[in-house]
Amino acid sequence: MSEQRQLPRNPRRDAGAARAVIVGAGVGGLAAAIDLARRGVEVLVVERAGTPGGKLREVMIGDRPLDAGPTVFTMRWVFEELFADAGVDLDAHLPTRSVETLARHAWSESERLDLFADIDRSVDAIAAFAGPGEGRRYRAFCARAADVYGTLERPFLRAARPTPLSLTARAGWRGLPGLLRIAPFSTLWSALGESFRDPRLQQLFGRYATYCGSSPFAAPATLMLVAHVEQQGVWLVDGGMHGIARALARLATQLGATIRLGCDVREVVVEGGRATGVRIDADDGGSELIGADAVIFNGDVAALAGGLLGSGARSAVRATPQARRSLSALTWNVVGHGDGFPLLRHNVFFGADYRDEFDAIFKRGQVPRDPTVYVCAQDRDDAGARPNADPERLLCLVNAPANGDAATFDPQEVSRCQERMSNVLARNGLQIRSDPARTVTTTPVDFARLYPGSGGALYGQASHGWAASFSRPGARSAIPGLYLAGGSVHPGPGVPMAALSGRQAATSLLADRARDRASTARFPIPATHGGTSMR
Numbered sequence: 001m002s003e004q005r006q007l008p009r010n011p012r013r014d015a016g017a018a019r020a021v022i023v024g025a026g027v028g029g030l031a032a033a034i035d036l037a038r039r040g041v042e043v044l045v046v047e048r049a050g051t052p053g054g055k056l057r058e059v060m061i062g063d064r065p066l067d068a069g070p071t072v073f074t075m076r077w078v079f080e081e082l083f084a085d086a087g088v089d090l091d092a093h094l095p096t097r098s099v100e101t102l103a104r105h106a107w108s109e110s111e112r113l114d115l116f117a118d119i120d121r122s123v124d125a126i127a128a129f130a131g132p133g134e135g136r137r138y139r140a141f142c143a144r145a146a147d148v149y150g151t152l153e154r155p156f157l158r159a160a161r162p163t164p165l166s167l168t169a170r171a172g173w174r175g176l177p178g179l180l181r182i183a184p185f186s187t188l189w190s191a192l193g194e195s196f197r198d199p200r201l202q203q204l205f206g207r208y209a210t211y212c213g214s215s216p217f218a219a220p221a222t223l224m225l226v227a228h229v230e231q232q233g234v235w236l237v238d239g240g241m242h243g244i245a246r247a248l249a250r251l252a253t254q255l256g257a258t259i260r261l262g263c264d265v266r267e268v269v270v271e272g273g274r275a276t277g278v279r280i281d282a283d284d285g286g287s288e289l290i291g292a293d294a295v296i297f298n299g300d301v302a303a304l305a306g307g308l309l310g311s312g313a314r315s316a317v318r319a320t321p322q323a324r325r326s327l328s329a330l331t332w333n334v335v336g337h338g339d340g341f342p343l344l345r346h347n348v349f350f351g352a353d354y355r356d357e358f359d360a361i362f363k364r365g366q367v368p369r370d371p372t373v374y375v376c377a378q379d380r381d382d383a384g385a386r387p388n389a390d391p392e393r394l395l396c397l398v399n400a401p402a403n404g405d406a407a408t409f410d411p412q413e414v415s416r417c418q419e420r421m422s423n424v425l426a427r428n429g430l431q432i433r434s435d436p437a438r439t440v441t442t443t444p445v446d447f448a449r450l451y452p453g454s455g456g457a458l459y460g461q462a463s464h465g466w467a468a469s470f471s472r473p474g475a476r477s478a479i480p481g482l483y484l485a486g487g488s489v490h491p492g493p494g495v496p497m498a499a500l501s502g503r504q505a506a507t508s509l510l511a512d513r514a515r516d517r518a519s520t521a522r523f524p525i526p527a528t529h530g531g532t533s534m535r
Contacts, residue, residue, distance in 0.1 A: 019041065029047075034248065046265055046280060055487065057242065061335045068440070100117055100121075102382075103344065117234065134201060186220070188209050188221050208223045219468075296505050301486075306453050322403075325455055326458060326462040336433050338392065344377065398421050461488070473489045484501075
């Protein structure tokens, strides 16, 4: 049974106002909703989950919310600009605190290194850890990272799907030496070998590749720009990272957008070669058609290419081979006690064989035998202080292959993976005591179910090889009227990058509409305008 319902127009909109449906209330979709709503577009965001945020999710253990997705907030300027363009101040909507200590790193009980937002403090710490020469080399590495970032911010990060040719054109002849200087054809690992002598430091900064779900042995050297991003500032969000999603959703609804939660999209409808709306599950077991002038898909683009949203949308993007998927993860959200190691907010415990860790994931399709473990102690600040002695909230993560649509993670396998993680932590002096009833485990199978089409990949396709950064789809799909946002499209994964992608999708939509005022498509939005609803 199909139904098409008409929402009365918002009196604030003119009679010819465009209407857009955004599939997915992740960061990219919400950023697009904000930009479109403030420009007079009637916006409906449909989200299959019961809360906004997408990968920026949280889980509840008892009455305590735990971050279960990204835990690091950087590139704050992206959100400052988004909110300022909407006429409001970010601080009034999203309280944050800057940190001095970025993270604590450990290789054994006697090998620990803290990195700081202040370069001089990090130089001193590295010199004490690995010798004065490495301290000097770190300073040179930071200068190189700043050069990479300065070269790429505007012509790449802020641009709509750049190509090598367009990147060169935007940089101009004066910028060409800078493009060559950033070593675009080298791998991150080879660049780190040139920058540092101590293999532990190569391992530490090689983690930057995992920020976009890739291997440092195959990812481009340009990812060293993450070092500069962190030195620009890392913030703690009051109430947890999910507060970013809540703030974005509030602003979108205040501007007039409607967010409809618990709403599963069956199909992106394509008629006459153009996206004309979406079909969602109806309460009676049938479907409901929602027409639109434009659709923004804020999900993994592999779902479109795989036909999970209808055959009409399959040609929107090229299918990504399974072998090019980015990292997935095994995570454990715990309310318990971390004993024996002085935890900070962010902590990294390294495995012994870094190359084998990534060979296991990308070549053998296995969880590493001796994985690197990330632990976020959500109740602690960057100095390790926490407000009370209650059981604390911890997120433990190890990287894993994105085979959640092909493999199974039965309780025995999960238990083996947890034992491997515990062995790495114990080698560094950390023991986590927790009640299994107060633990939430998420495997690649779970991530594949949460994010259809991804196979559990958390970052879209892996950034392997110099051309990978140019192969991500841009905001405009191959189907007119269908736009793309999220971590699987340009400029890439991560909270600020997803926001940039949403803004680029909104900009592209508005630019196309300005070029095509003759379009008179109208669509019904089946919800009360300007709020959040549950089905």
